Amino acid sequence: MRSPGPIAYILLYVALYAAFGVSSPFWPKFFETRALPPQQIGLLLALAMLTRLVSGPLVAVLADLLGSLRLVLASCAGLAAAAAVALMQANWFSLLLPVALVQAAALAPTTSIADALSVSVAKPRIGGRRFEYGWIRGSASAAFILGTLTAGQLISPADLSPVIWMNAGLLIATAAAAALVPGPAAETALQHAPFPAPEMKALLRMRPFRSMILVSGLVYGSHAMHDAFAVIRWSDAGISNPIISFLWSEAVIAEVFVFFLVGPALVDRFGPRGAAGLAAAAGIVRWSVEGLTTSAFVLSMIQPLHGLTFALLHLACMRTMGNVIPRSVAATAQALYAFGSGVLTAALTILSGTLYASHAAAGFLVMAALCALALPLAWIGFNRQDQSLPAD
Structure with a gap:
């Protein structure tokens, strides 16, 4: 059925x-x-x-x-x-x-x-x-x-x-x-x-796939400082729990909004590489501002950028995989995508503890720098369809 x-x-x-x-x-x-x-x-x-x-x-x-x-x-x-x-x-x-x-x-x-x-x-x-x-x-x-x-x-x-x-x-x-x-x-x-070993080898040699893994790892990983220490920093700055809850909810609501409505249109309009670049640029703005202020009003203005730094980038990655990855290795490609960002996020979470302990909010600027590094990488190597694998 x-x-x-x-x-x-x-x-x-x-x-x-x-x-x-x-x-x-x-x-x-x-x-x-x-x-x-x-x-x-x-x-x-x-x-x-x-x-x-x-x-x-x-x-x-x-x-x-x-x-x-x-x-x-x-x-x-x-x-x-x-x-x-x-x-x-x-x-x-x-x-x-x-x-x-x-x-x-x-x-x-x-x-x-x-x-x-x-x-x-x-x-x-x-x-x-x-x-x-x-x-x-x-x-x-x-x-x-x-x-x-x-x-x-x-x-x-x-x-x-x-x-x-x-x-x-x-x-x-x-x-x-x-x-x-x-x-x-x-x-x-x-x-x-039989398992498509030649396609697996070609998958790992693909420049757009490798670029996608690297860009997504850098941008997703840049969330590590925020996820681990934003609430602690906001609480220490005197922001109340209801406002913290509102700020966190803003990000999730923006994520749903981008997934449902504006995200697909942005990927159609700018292509996966343009959407990935927009996500990286949003990360630069988001983490730079978060590292410089604890104003609840200003934070409420930048929290919706989560819809770009996570949801839009994810849509761009999925569109890329739909364009260039054959179905015979689709699950493997998805797992490698999750593995790459997971490993880098785990490493950056550990680094975030050291950064926050020694430099406090300035550690967010390091996260912004990761997004700045991802920006040209997205444009240079993201979703070059002329390098796609043959369709199955």
């Missing part, structure tokens, strides 16, 4: 990202209710991050090898749901750690495989209208917000079990939604095909 049009993709992304929304902000607190000390919580979360970095590309390669992205996605979602339920029965670090790592390994490839499925059909017209990746990714961001708000209303400091049940239920819904998604036309033909 298949659901026609973009509705199936929206259902898939809503279920998947709502599962993230109900759980991601609350896992540390859940582990605390299991009597884990901060050192063990930190170790568990760090090992889970490393597991995701390794598992994502490996499972994506397997998905391309099998030629059945939907089957692998559904299997990963089901395994992650089972691991979530198992966390309810684990009360010691020695049990929580392996179960949490299994869930991290299962969840790591889900977003990359989902993007590989959706981006591969972003160019055709579905139901007489052009299919836009931004529609489903915007739905995902909105679902994440709604999931977080819902979980916050249902949990209590002593009882976080609703996080487990909602996470597991939504992951099961994700597995079911994967069955509704119209897979790429090439998927059936690839089910018994």
